[in-house]
Amino acid sequence: MTKHSPRSRDAYHVGNLAPQLLKAARHMLEQVGPTKLSLRAVSERVGVSATAAYHHYANRAELIGHLAAQGFRELAQELPTHGSENGLQALRNACLAYFSFARANPALYQLMFGPEFADGQMPLELHGARDQAFSELRRIVAEVLELDMEQPEVRRAALAGWSYTHGLASLVIHRVLIFPAGTTDQRFVDSTLQGLLQLFQVEKGT
Amino acid sequence: MTKHSPRSRDAYHVGNLAPQLLKAARHMLEQVGPTKLSLRAVSERVGVSATAAYHHYANRAELIGHLAAQGFRELAQELPTHGSENGLQALRNACLAYFSFARANPALYQLMFGPEFADGQMPLELHGARDQAFSELRRIVAEVLELDMEQPEVRRAALAGWSYTHGLASLVIHRVLIFPAGTTDQRFVDSTLQGLLQLFQVEKGT
DNA sequence: ACCTGAACACCGTTCAAGT
DNA sequence: ACCTGAACACCGTTCAAGT
Numbered sequence: 001m002t003k004h005s006p007r008s009r010d011a012y013h014v015g016n017l018a019p020q021l022l023k024a025a026r027h028m029l030e031q032v033g034p035t036k037l038s039l040r041a042v043s044e045r046v047g048v049s050a051t052a053a054y055h056h057y058a059n060r061a062e063l064i065g066h067l068a069a070q071g072f073r074e075l076a077q078e079l080p081t082h083g084s085e086n087g088l089q090a091l092r093n094a095c096l097a098y099f100s101f102a103r104a105n106p107a108l109y110q111l112m113f114g115p116e117f118a119d120g121q122m123p124l125e126l127h128g129a130r131d132q133a134f135s136e137l138r139r140i141v142a143e144v145l146e147l148d149m150e151q152p153e154v155r156r157a158a159l160a161g162w163s164y165t166h167g168l169a170s171l172v173i174h175r176v177l178i179f180p181a182g183t184t185d186q187r188f189v190d191s192t193l194q195g196l197l198q199l200f201q202v203e204k205g206t
Numbered sequence: 207m208t209k210h211s212p213r214s215r216d217a218y219h220v221g222n223l224a225p226q227l228l229k230a231a232r233h234m235l236e237q238v239g240p241t242k243l244s245l246r247a248v249s250e251r252v253g254v255s256a257t258a259a260y261h262h263y264a265n266r267a268e269l270i271g272h273l274a275a276q277g278f279r280e281l282a283q284e285l286p287t288h289g290s291e292n293g294l295q296a297l298r299n300a301c302l303a304y305f306s307f308a309r310a311n312p313a314l315y316q317l318m319f320g321p322e323f324a325d326g327q328m329p330l331e332l333h334g335a336r337d338q339a340f341s342e343l344r345r346i347v348a349e350v351l352e353l354d355m356e357q358p359e360v361r362r363a364a365l366a367g368w369s370y371t372h373g374l375a376s377l378v379i380h381r382v383l384i385f386p387a388g389t390t391d392q393r394f395v396d397s398t399l400q401g402l403l404q405l406f407q408v409e410k411g412t
Numbered sequence: 413a414c415c416t417g418a419a420c421a422c423c424g425t426t427c428a429a430g431t
Numbered sequence: 432a433c434c435t436g437a438a439c440a441c442c443g444t445t446c447a448a449g450t
Contacts, residue, residue, distance in 0.1 A: 041423095
C-alpha cells in the first residue's frame with residue numbers, strides 16, 4: 001500500500017536515463033524515419049515525462065547528434081577490409097561494406113548525412129566520429145595507392161571514392177534507384193563498379 | 207467605404223493561389239531548409255489562411271513534391287553539354303553542371319534527394335521529372351560510350367556516373383566535405399575527378 | 413468554386429515546482 | 432540531482448461555415 005508500488009512504468013525515475021533514451025531513439029529511428037523522430041515519443045516510450053530528456057541532452061539536435069555519431073563509429077568499424085589480396089579487392093570490399101551498412105541501417109544513414117547537420121552546428125562527438133570514419137577510408141586508399149596517408153593525392157582519391165560509394169548508397173536508400181529484386185548487395189556493387197570502370201576506360205583512350 | 211477596399215493583403219481571395227504558393231515555397235525553401243518548410247508559413251507569406259492551400263494541394267507532401275519536380279526539370283535542362291569536343295569533356299561538363307546546380311540550390315537539392323520521398327509514395331509528376339533527368343544523363347553516357355541508350359552497359363555506366371556526381375554534390379552540400387575557400391566549382395570538380403582516375407589507374411594494373 | 417476560423421492531435425522547449 | 436506538469440509557440444490536417 002505504499003507509494004513505492006510500481007505503476008506500470010515503474011515509478012518516479014529510472015536510473016540511467018541517457019543511454020535508455022538513446023537506445024529507444026535508435027530503435028524508433030528505423031521505424032519512423034529520420035525527420036519524424038520526436039523527443040516526446042522517445043520519452044514516452046521509455047516511460048518518462050516529455051521534458052525529462054532535457055536533463056541529459058540539451059535538445060533534440062544533441063540527441064540525434066549522438067545517434068549519428070554512433071552510426072559513424074559503427075561504420076568505421078565495418079570498413080576495414082580484413083583479408084584482401086590486392087588493391088582492387090580492398091577497394092571493392094570497403095565499398096561493399098559501406099553499402100551494406102547503409103542498406104542495413106537506412107534511417108540512421110539518412111540521419112548521418114541528412115540536412116539536420118548541414119548548418120555548421122553539430123556536436124563535437126559527431127564531428128570526431130565522422131572524421132575517424134573518413135580516416136579509415138583514407139588508410140585503405142593509401143594502401144591501394146602505396147602512398148602515405150597524408151599525401152594530397154590520397155586525400156583526393158579517398159574523397160572521390162567516398163563520393164562514389166556514398167552516392168550509390170544514398171540513391172538506393174532514398175529509392176531513387178530501385179534495388180533489383182533478385183540480387184545481392186555484392187552483385188549490385190560489383191555490377192555498378194563495372195559501369196564506372198567502363199566509363200573511365202573510354203576516358204583513358206582520349 | 208465598401209467592403210472591397212483592400213486591407214493590406216488585398217482582401218478575400220487572390221486568384222491563382224496554386225502557383226503563388228509554389229513560388230513562395232520555393233523562395234522560403236532556401237531560407238529555412240527542406241525539413242523546416244511549413245505549409246502554414248508559406249500560406250501566411252502569400253497572405254492567405256493556413257488552410258487555403260488544401261484547396262490546391264492535397265497536403266504538404268504534394269506541395270513539396272511539385273517543388274522537387276521543378277528542381278528535376280531545371281536540372282535536366284542544365285545538363286546538356288552543348289559544345290564538348292570529346293567524351294571526356296562531355297562527361298566532365300555534365301558533372302560540373304550537375305554539381306553547380308546543387309551548389310546553387312542546396313535546399314532544393316536536399317529536398318529532391320531527401321528522405322521525404324524515400325517511402326514509395328510520391329507524386330507522379332515528380333517521378334516523371336526525375337526519370338527525365340536520368341534519361342538526359344543516359345543520353346550523354348550513351349554518346350560517350352558510342353552505344354545505344356537502351357543498352358544495359360549504358361544504364362550501368364550512367365548509374366555509376368550519377369552515383370559519383372550525386373555523392374560529391376551531396377557531401378559538399380551537407381558540409382561533410384568543406385568546399386575549399388579559394389576555389390571554383392570547376393577546379394574542385396576537376397581535382398576530384400583526378401582523384402577518381404588515379405584510383406582506377408591502379409585497378410587497371412591488377 | 414474558393415476561402416476562413418475553430419478545433420484536434422501532434423511537435424520542441426522553458427520554467428516553476430515537486431521528490 | 433533528477434523528474435514532472437503546465438504553458439507557449441509552433442506544426443499538419445479536418446470540418447463546418449461563410450462569400
